[in-house]
Amino acid sequence: MGRDVNSPSKFKPGDRVTVKFEDRPGHLRTPWYIRGKSGWIERVYGQFRNPESLAFGRDGLPKKTLYLVAFNQSDVWGRTSEPKDKVLVDIYEHWLESSVGEGTSS
Amino acid sequence: MTRGHHDIGGVPGAGPIDQSEHSLSDWEILADAVNQALGARGVKRTDEMRRAREEMDSTAYRDMTYYERWIASIEAILIEKKIITKEEIDRKLAEFETKWGET
Amino acid sequence: MNEVANPEHGHDHPKHELSHYAKRIYAIRDLLIEKGVITEKDIQCQIEYQEARSPANGAQLVARAWVDPEFKARLIADPKSACAELGIDASAINEFVVLENTEQLRHMVVCTLCSCYPRPILGRPPDWYKSFNYRQRAVVDPRGVMREFGLNPGDDVEVRVHDSTADIRYLVLPLRPKGTENWSEADLAKLVTRDSLIGVMDPLDAISE
Numbered sequence: 001m002g003r004d005v006n007s008p009s010k011f012k013p014g015d016r017v018t019v020k021f022e023d024r025p026g027h028l029r030t031p032w033y034i035r036g037k038s039g040w041i042e043r044v045y046g047q048f049r050n051p052e053s054l055a056f057g058r059d060g061l062p063k064k065t066l067y068l069v070a071f072n073q074s075d076v077w078g079r080t081s082e083p084k085d086k087v088l089v090d091i092y093e094h095w096l097e098s099s100v101g102e103g104t105s106s
Numbered sequence: 107m108t109r110g111h112h113d114i115g116g117v118p119g120a121g122p123i124d125q126s127e128h129s130l131s132d133w134e135i136l137a138d139a140v141n142q143a144l145g146a147r148g149v150k151r152t153d154e155m156r157r158a159r160e161e162m163d164s165t166a167y168r169d170m171t172y173y174e175r176w177i178a179s180i181e182a183i184l185i186e187k188k189i190i191t192k193e194e195i196d197r198k199l200a201e202f203e204t205k206w207g208e209t
Numbered sequence: 210m211n212e213v214a215n216p217e218h219g220h221d222h223p224k225h226e227l228s229h230y231a232k233r234i235y236a237i238r239d240l241l242i243e244k245g246v247i248t249e250k251d252i253q254c255q256i257e258y259q260e261a262r263s264p265a266n267g268a269q270l271v272a273r274a275w276v277d278p279e280f281k282a283r284l285i286a287d288p289k290s291a292c293a294e295l296g297i298d299a300s301a302i303n304e305f306v307v308l309e310n311t312e313q314l315r316h317m318v319v320c321t322l323c324s325c326y327p328r329p330i331l332g333r334p335p336d337w338y339k340s341f342n343y344r345q346r347a348v349v350d351p352r353g354v355m356r357e358f359g360l361n362p363g364d365d366v367e368v369r370v371h372d373s374t375a376d377i378r379y380l381v382l383p384l385r386p387k388g389t390e391n392w393s394e395a396d397l398a399k400l401v402t403r404d405s406l407i408g409v410m411d412p413l414d415a416i417s418e
Contacts, residue, residue, distance in 0.1 A: 027157040031115045032109045032115070032116075033348065033349075034115075045304065055153040060153075066377070070369075076348075082364075084368075085351070085352075085369070086367065086368075086369045088370065088372070089372045090373060091375075112322055114344050115319075115344065115345065115348045115349070116321075117345045120345035120346045122357060123337050123354060123357050124337060124342070125335075125337050126336070127337075128336060130333075131231070133232075136235070137234045138256075139259070140234060140241065142258070143247040143255050144241075144246070146251065149246060156322075156323055159323070172324070173230075173231075174228060174229075174230040177230040178230055180234070181230075181233060184241075189246060195233060195236045195237060198239055198240055202224070202236060206224040
């Protein structure tokens, strides 16, 4: 029962976050192009079984909080054209850390 | 650090999007249905199938068509779970090929 | 010896000409049935389930949202319930989010890691959505992709690309074309193409009938 109890999510909408630069073997659903990039929490989607564990026949518990994280295209690809454009990725909490004062939302 | 062959967002060198479509062959419809049936029966999870495709040979990944990759991952996961062996598939296929060759 | 009972589907090569894996699915299927892992009926049910799903479902949702602002609000707040209202079975989707386009905002959906797509509503994705070129380019060059599909957002428009990396499935709610006031839902639905639900293009113009 304890594993399914909703623990408070670490981040809330508006929080600035950076995607960890981790790499390890296994089934990872955080795309390469977004690792190390900084953006902000757009939505908190709630808790889901961890696909990294499900992919190997395990139960995916404890559940992880999933977030919609938004990034300025210019921050991801280093361009200054199309300053309004964004890329948004669904990322699990264990891939995110707080960032302070990096990038600006337009 | 190594980037998976499936993890291709932003990889340069991609060309125009080919907007042509093909209607599915019988074998593709069958692959789709077998995949969904195995999921509905709880035999395998989508996450396992994705992982199997990520573990494929990278050249094969690029060369195979979409449903060929599905079939390869169905086979890999069924063998991994000891539901079927490669030898059983080979033997059954040999029976089919004999029959198909005769028609 | 069992054959897939769908002679009306697609073009078929003689089976001895099929590629390595194409042939193997027939063997795998027979073995799974022999071993009682799945049944013939399971396969037929899945084929029928898939054939029953198409972009028409998405078009129906959008057309209703265009004519009924309260339905639109419900569609955005709780898409699965809104589907159920219209008799669309979205139960197989874990979580479902509707992305509303405006004059200043266009959304586009991709799955760079594989090809996740809202299949329970829209059916199978188009070949181009699953292609390496789309998966590579959508996140880095969405405007270039849109141009190929005939959509050219201006500098004042924000383009948001969603990479559906988890269990959330995305559907774009496109902008209602101008000049469609007083149109019936059925006629409006005809303007809502599958590709406008993915976001690479806007719906058809009112004059394009």
